[in-house]
Every structure is written in C-alpha cells, then in structure tokens.
Amino acid sequence: MSINHQHKVIHIENLYKKFGDNHVLNGFNMDLYEGENLVIMGKSGSGKSVMIKCLVGLETPDSGSIEVMGRNMIHIGREELNQIRTDIGFLFQGSALYDSMSVRENLEFPLRRHLKKFEGITDTTPLVEEALTNVGLLHTIDLMPEELSGGMKRRVALARTLILRPKIILYDEPTTGLDPITSKEIIDLMKSIQNTYNTSSLIITHDVDCARVIANRMILLVDGINYAQGSFQELSSSNDPKIKAFFKT
Numbered sequence: 001m002s003i004n005h006q007h008k009v010i011h012i013e014n015l016y017k018k019f020g021d022n023h024v025l026n027g028f029n030m031d032l033y034e035g036e037n038l039v040i041m042g043k044s045g046s047g048k049s050v051m052i053k054c055l056v057g058l059e060t061p062d063s064g065s066i067e068v069m070g071r072n073m074i075h076i077g078r079e080e081l082n083q084i085r086t087d088i089g090f091l092f093q094g095s096a097l098y099d100s101m102s103v104r105e106n107l108e109f110p111l112r113r114h115l116k117k118f119e120g121i122t123d124t125t126p127l128v129e130e131a132l133t134n135v136g137l138l139h140t141i142d143l144m145p146e147e148l149s150g151g152m153k154r155r156v157a158l159a160r161t162l163i164l165r166p167k168i169i170l171y172d173e174p175t176t177g178l179d180p181i182t183s184k185e186i187i188d189l190m191k192s193i194q195n196t197y198n199t200s201s202l203i204i205t206h207d208v209d210c211a212r213v214i215a216n217r218m219i220l221l222v223d224g225i226n227y228a229q230g231s232f233q234e235l236s237s238s239n240d241p242k243i244k245a246f247f248k249t
C-alpha cells in the first residue's frame with residue numbers, strides 16, 4: 001500500500017446544497033489521495049448520500065467545485081461523465097445483486113454495459129474468474145444469489161465492482177446488517193483490495209470497528225461541513241463532545 005499525497009483523485013471545495021430550507025451541505029471540503037482509504041462519518045440525515053450523489057453527477061450542487069481525477073464534474077458532458085463513471089466503483093448498501101441471474105451473469109452484466117473499456121475482449125470468463133478469485137468465491141460462479149449467505153452476496157457485489165478495474169471505490173455502509181465475523185471478512189477484503197489494486201476508497205460508515213481498521217484518515221460530517229478530520233487515533237481521543245459522540249459504542 002502506498003498513499004500518494006501529491007495526487008488528489010477527488011477534490012471537493014466549498015460544496016453547498018440545499019433542498020428548500022433544508023441546508024444540507026454548507027461549504028463541505030474533501031480531498032481523497034491516490035491509494036488512500038478515507039472514511040466519512042456523519043449521523044443519519046447529515047448529507048453523506050447527497051455528497052456522494054453530487055460527486056457522481058446524480059445531483060447538482062448549488063455552488064462549489066468537484067474534481068474527479070482532474071476533471072470538473074459540475075460542467076461535464078454526458079459522454080465524459082459516463083467514461084469517468086467506469087473508473088468509479090460503488091458498493092451500495094444491501095449488495096443489490098440481480099436475483100434472477102447467476103453469479104457469473106451478475107459479473108458479466110457491468111462488462112457488457114461498459115464494453116468500450118474492454119474493447120478487444122471476446123471471452124469474459126477469465127475476467128469473471130479473476131474477480132471471483134480475488135474475493136475467495138470462485139466456487140460460487142454457477143450459483144444463484146439465493147444460494148449465497150449475506151456476506152457472500154456482498155463479496156460477489158464487490159467482485160462485480162472490481163471487474164471494471166475502478167480507480168476509486170465508493171463504499172456505502174459496507175458492513176451494515178452483517179454479523180461481526182462477516183463484517184471483519186469484508187473489512188479484510190477491502191484492505192486487501194487497497195493493497196492489490198492501489199485503489200483509492202471513500203467509505204461511508206457508522207461502524208466504529210470498520211473505521212478503526214480501514215481508515216487511513218477520517219472526516220466527520222456535521223452540520224454540512226467537515227467538522228473534524230484526522231486519523232482514527234486522533235479523533236477517537238478527542239474531548240470535543242460532538243466528536244466523542246461518534247465513538248460511543
């Protein structure tokens with residue numbers, strides 16, 4: 001693992017977004033460095049999803065700037081946006097595998113949608129097998145999602161994200177709903193992905209144990225701003241009541 005502090009893969013500056021009178025983001029700033037695992041914590045309704053949606057062009061901020069791999073995301077054309085999105089992988093809450101498709105078909109699906117990135121590849125099997133091997137689940141290739149446990153589904157979802165070789169991965173509550181042992185498996189996998197692929201990751205989580213293990217750096221989102229940032233160690237030993245509230249278990 002090596003974090004390149006000279007290279008920001010995401011740069012968010014002074015982001016504002018409101019819905020009517022609901023001022024959700026009030027000048028939010030964030031940098032994600034190449035190879036870094038950055039954890040964002042914020043209580044429910046604090047604007048984490050709105051921030052992510054602005055980041056990937058699903059919401060338009062009222063003001064501020066967002067750059068992803070050097071490209072301005074706010075004034076970006078459809079074609080270029082689609083291209084950048086192939087470099088950004090998502091792992092959503094709940095995994096969201098297609099129940100009517102086998103594991104193999106679930107993994108082939110994003111490949112077919114992003115054929116351009118894989119021009120010249122006629123046989124997708126090696127890519128599918130490699131992605132499944134990376135999450136330790138090659139043996140499930142011909143199973144249906146209903147035959148998998150919750151943790152296995154999430155690992156397959158991660159394989160489906162990895163198959164597009166993203167440079168950035170956005171994890172939304174990766175351990176929600178999993179028991180502690182399965183959570184640990186997912187967290188270990190996230191770490192090994194960072195090491196193997198040198199991906200940069202933005203991880204939204206309420207899970208203090210996950211943050212402790214995975215975070216190279218953390219940002220606490222409070223009242224629409226990055227209220228505090230630092231290492232897990234620094235933040236978890238703070239005496240500020242608003243910061244302490246995040247680390248109560």
Ligand SMILES: Nc1ncnc2c1ncn2[C@@H]1O[C@H](COP(=O)(O)OP(=O)(O)OP(=O)(O)O)[C@@H](O)[C@H]1O
Nearest residue numbers: 019020022024042043044045046047048049050051
């Ligand atoms: N499209 C929308 N229209 C109106 N209000 C919205 C919209 N999207 C989000 N909001 C509001 O923005 C605020 C932040 O929502 P957001 O979903 O970003 O919270 P969150 O931090 O992701 O919460 P959680 O941890 O519960 O997922 C909430 O008050 C929500 O009601």
